[in-house]
Every structure is written in C-alpha cells, then in structure tokens.
Amino acid sequence: MRCVISSRAGQVLAKGRLILHKSDNGELRLDLQTDGGTLLQGGIIDPDGNMESASQVLFRQFFQVWGMSDLTLSVTLK
Template sequence: MRCAISSRAGQVLAKGHLLIQKEESGALRLSFQTDGGKVISGGLIDPEGDMTSASKVLFREFFKTWGMSDITVTAIA
C-alpha cells in the first residue's frame, strides 16, 4: 500500500509503502520502505493477523527515525 508519512504540522516526511516481510522463522513483520529505499522495521504481526502490536512498534521506529510524535500515515494513490 502506497503511503505518505506526515508530521503533526502536515509536512510530508516520506513517501513509500507498507510491506509485510517474512522472517526466517516464518513470522510476519510489518515494515515501511521509503521511496529512497530505507526500510523501517515494525513489530511482528500476531499469528491471528492482528497488526495492533506491530503498528505500535512501527510508530516507535518512526519516532526514532524522525524524532517526532503524532505522525500520520495516509494511503495515497
């Protein structure tokens, strides 16, 4: 899914896409890859498919990357 990552003020920090990566163990991880090629890894997806925990980890990684909270992910065409 194509997405834009925006700050609280509306500044677009990055564009890219969400992806699900398969770990060697078979577990699935939610990640974001910028158009520039940087991959920001989130958490593991629950075996039942719930992505709540995985997305919380991904947003913590966004904070580490851009030093901002209140980041918004918006689906784009």
C-alpha cells in the same frame, strides 16, 4: 500499499510502501520501505492477523527516525 508519513503540521516527511517480510521461522513483520531507500522495521504480526502491536513498533521507529511523535500514516490503495 502506498503511504505517506506526515507531521502534525501537514509536512510530508516520507513516501513509501507498507510491506510484509517473512522471517525464517514463518513470522510476518510489518515494515515500511521509503521511496528514498530506508527500511523501517515494524513488529511481528500476531498469529491471528492483528497488526496493532506491529504498527506500534513501526510508529516507535518513526520517532527514532524523525524525532517527533503525533505523525500520521496515510495509506492509498490503487
């Protein structure tokens, strides 16, 4: 899935894609690979497929990278 991360003012901070990485023990992790080559690791997806906690971990990574909260992740399906 293609995505864009924007500030609350509408400035595009990064473009990239959401991806799932499978660990050696079979757990799936929600990550963001930016077009600039940065990999931001999100959390582990719950066994029932719920991505809420995994996305919260990913959004904390957004704060670490860009130093701001209240960012928007827009996803485009093609």
